Amino acid sequence: MPTSSERRAVVQRGADGRWFARPYMGTDRVTGRRIRPYRSWDAELTREQAQAECDRWAATFDPSSARDSSKRLSSMLETYISDPVNGLSDNSVATYRSVVRTMVEPTIGRLPYDQLEPWDVSAAYRMLLAPRSGKGLSPKTLLKMHALLKGAYRSWRPALGRDIMLDVPAPSPDPVEPFALSELDTDELSRALASAMSSRSASGANISRRTEALAVYLALNTGLRCGEICGLQRRDWRRALHDLHVVGQAVEHPELHRQAYTKGRRVRNVALAPAVEAQLQRHLDWQDTWLARKGPTALVVTFGPAGAIARPSTVTSRFKSLVRDLGLPEETVFHSLRHTHASWLLMNGFDMRTIQERLGHASVKTTLDIYGSVMPGRDQAAAAAFTDSICGGDTDDDT
DSSP: OOOHHHHOOOOEEOTTSOEEEOOOOOBOTTTOOBOOOOEEEOTTSOHHHHHHHHHHHHTTSOGGGGGOSSOBHHHHHHHHHHOGGGOOOHHHHHHHHHHIIIIITTTTTTSBTTTOOHHHHHHHHHHHHSOSTTOOOOHHHHHHHHHHHHHHHHHHHHHHSSOGGGGSOOOOOOOOOOOOOOHHHHHHHHHHHHHHTTOOOOSHHHHHHHHHHHHHHHHHHHOOOHHHHHTOBGGGEETTTTEEEEOOEEEOSSSSEEESSOGGGOOEEEEOOHHHHHHHHHHHHHHTTTOSSOSTTOBSSOSSTTOOOOOHHHHHHHHHHHHHHHTOOTTOOHHHHHHHHHHHHHHTTOOHHHHHHHHTOSSHHHHHHHHGGGOTTHHHHHHHHHHHHHHTTOOOTTO
């Protein structure tokens, strides 16, 4: 085991300018791996400030656990989450840390990770699903904990000799039909967007209003996620190919930045209609009248002359205000635009494979699970078959 001085986490500058530390905390007797948790801090901090943050973080680790094969599950999960070798996205890291704090720690977090049994996990699920103060967690929320435990125990399987999560059934959320705007609501929204995108004023208020309208317009016409739209750079519009090359997204954790990959790490090309390309060109021409930093890497959606990344949470919040102003259904959220895009493609006869590729889903199964309930024709065929069987196909009102 290292001495206390050897164990002290010392911050260093990474290639991206951020401070980071990855101290050696000994060797785990079960896995045989060196215990080297990783964490990074904002580049704007001074060395002293970053070191202070690092010291507070390092103090949460118990060095004696490196000698103990029965290490607490929550501590082992934190090490798993923080290790860059596991390739978790920034959003996943933030989500999983919240899962450990709010779901794992209150239930099974203090149990030794190498002594946990499938029934322990199932019991934790039942506890979290049970009503507490009137309402328990939803199965959909609990799936985040299930995904974290599956990934962690898969990585620990070579050392532990088994994967307990293979015997733990995933929580089954009730199927929820995706909410899409109706034709009338879509028309109302489109008229409002066209009006907002027609003004060429460069006042701060109009920059916010018109840029928000462009973000909503792109989501409705391409099915892109909010983070993907906020991460679009000018060079991602490939004019010769008439598409958007979707390769990154804006994320807000651990701080706001453009991530060089999308959800699922899938690069895709989303074709644009001529009218959408024309609107995008008008937006960029208008943006040139007030944007200070231009060029291929300039962001398509930005709310100020400095060209800073737009927060996805800001875009979704402003859209909710627009929904209220237009009197759209209360359940309408920014992601409803993606559902609307996919639903209208289905209703106009496009196949699941095309929609899957356009939305960037990992598989056709994902697309089918989400949108299978809105596939057109099935209910109509059933209605016609029933009527034909009862009435013999005769629909004459005079008979």
